[in-house]
Amino acid sequence: MELDDFKPAGKADTIDVKNRKDVKVDPLQELIAEMKEKDKQENKVLLGIILVFGLFVVLYLSGMKLQKGAMQAGYAMLAGGFGLSLLFFLFKFLKQKKTDYTAPTLVFLREAERRYAYWTWQELVISGPLLVLMGWGGSIIVTSSFEKYYPGSILPGLIFIMVYIVATGVGYWAGKMQWDKSKRTIYKKIRRMKDDFSK
Amino acid sequence: MNREHLFRNAIGDNNQRIFRICNYFFIDRDDRNDAYQETLIRIWENLHSFKGNSLLSTWIYRVAVNTCLSHIRSRNQRNNLIESTIDPEILLIPESAGNENDFIEENKMIFLQQFLLNLSMADRTLVSLYLENLSTKEMAEVTGMSETNLRVRIHRIKEKIKKEWEEKQNGTG
Numbered sequence: 001m002e003l004d005d006f007k008p009a010g011k012a013d014t015i016d017v018k019n020r021k022d023v024k025v026d027p028l029q030e031l032i033a034e035m036k037e038k039d040k041q042e043n044k045v046l047l048g049i050i051l052v053f054g055l056f057v058v059l060y061l062s063g064m065k066l067q068k069g070a071m072q073a074g075y076a077m078l079a080g081g082f083g084l085s086l087l088f089f090l091f092k093f094l095k096q097k098k099t100d101y102t103a104p105t106l107v108f109l110r111e112a113e114r115r116y117a118y119w120t121w122q123e124l125v126i127s128g129p130l131l132v133l134m135g136w137g138g139s140i141i142v143t144s145s146f147e148k149y150y151p152g153s154i155l156p157g158l159i160f161i162m163v164y165i166v167a168t169g170v171g172y173w174a175g176k177m178q179w180d181k182s183k184r185t186i187y188k189k190i191r192r193m194k195d196d197f198s199k
Numbered sequence: 200m201n202r203e204h205l206f207r208n209a210i211g212d213n214n215q216r217i218f219r220i221c222n223y224f225f226i227d228r229d230d231r232n233d234a235y236q237e238t239l240i241r242i243w244e245n246l247h248s249f250k251g252n253s254l255l256s257t258w259i260y261r262v263a264v265n266t267c268l269s270h271i272r273s274r275n276q277r278n279n280l281i282e283s284t285i286d287p288e289i290l291l292i293p294e295s296a297g298n299e300n301d302f303i304e305e306n307k308m309i310f311l312q313q314f315l316l317n318l319s320m321a322d323r324t325l326v327s328l329y330l331e332n333l334s335t336k337e338m339a340e341v342t343g344m345s346e347t348n349l350r351v352r353i354h355r356i357k358e359k360i361k362k363e364w365e366e367k368q369n370g371t372g
Binding site: 001002003005006007008100101102103104105106107108109112186189190192193196197199 | 219241244245248249258261262264265266268269271272307308311319320321322324326329330332340341342343344348353356357360361364365
């Protein structure tokens with residue numbers, strides 16, 4: 001028996017898909033409703049990101065307007081950091097939303113691998129300077145705020161930086177735990193499939 | 200031509216193909232039907248991006264394969280052949296399985312399903328496209344693999360299925 005002997009040879013065309021009770025052949029009505037619901041949910045997430053980050057941008061921009069000298073620079077750095085982070089998350093979100101199912105399978109799997117990775121090196125390269133910018137801005141604000149209690153001391157700024165580094169580390173670790181729970185298995189499956197197609 | 204009209208035309212001509220592709224990937228009826236529905240959704244979503252650079256059927260195969268693989272990775276694919284979930288109509292087994300020819304046909308198709316289940320995802324994809332009579336060039340367009348690689352892999356699969364069929368017939372498999 002050869003592989004060719006298993007070809008449907010026209011017989012499969014007699015399958016009456018339209019009259020199968022378990023298959024919805026004309027899904028337009030359901031489809032449009034489903035799409036609308038999906039879009040609504042995705043828009044909610046997007047709106048949430050814009051609101052949270054946008055709020056911080058507005059907050060720090062107002063702070064920048066009200067302050068002078070080093071404090072103003074600190075607020076400007078925070079506003080810039082949050083603004084750029086907002087753009088970064090928007091870009092990441094829109095890219096994730098746009099899965100190209102029409103690409104050749106190998107390309108599709110490579111893209112999926114990138115999408116499901118916890119943080120790609122490109123994302124780390126982008127987010128690293130943003131975190132430094134925000135940390136730096138924050139430490140300037142803290143140092144300036146405590147200037148009257150600790151004149152000329154950089155200790156408050158150093159403490160802030162340490163807390164900031166720990167908080168960033170905890171955030172990364174918590175995100176990783178969540179990723180392990182929800183996406184690691186899928187990610188591993190995608191990698192296996194991609195390797196299989198690349199062999 | 201509006202989107203709805205395009206969609207209806209695309210599905211009308213390729214409905215059977217989509218259904219068969221899903222069937223090659225899933226033995227479980229619910230999984231297969233979910234993948235089928237999902238493929239239709241992906242076609243609806245992406246129809247505007249079809250530029251006519253390839254045959255519409257090739258483009259649809261690509262969406263169907265990618266959707267099936269996507270569905271597999273998000274669900275726990277059942278590895279065992281579960282008799283109750285096999286759809287005789289899809290296995291192309293005649294309902295009046297009375298004569299010897301029907302019995303041979305049924306055995307053949309069950310063997311194919313078992314064979315497919317033991318293949319890697321890439322090989323299963325290739326078999327499904329091969330059984331759909333796609334040329335090597337079209338298969339390369341769908342999968343993104345090189346034609347040379349495809350030929351080698353198809354050759355190996357052919358050898359394997361032949362060997363396993365013979366073993367089954369001799370009662371050694």
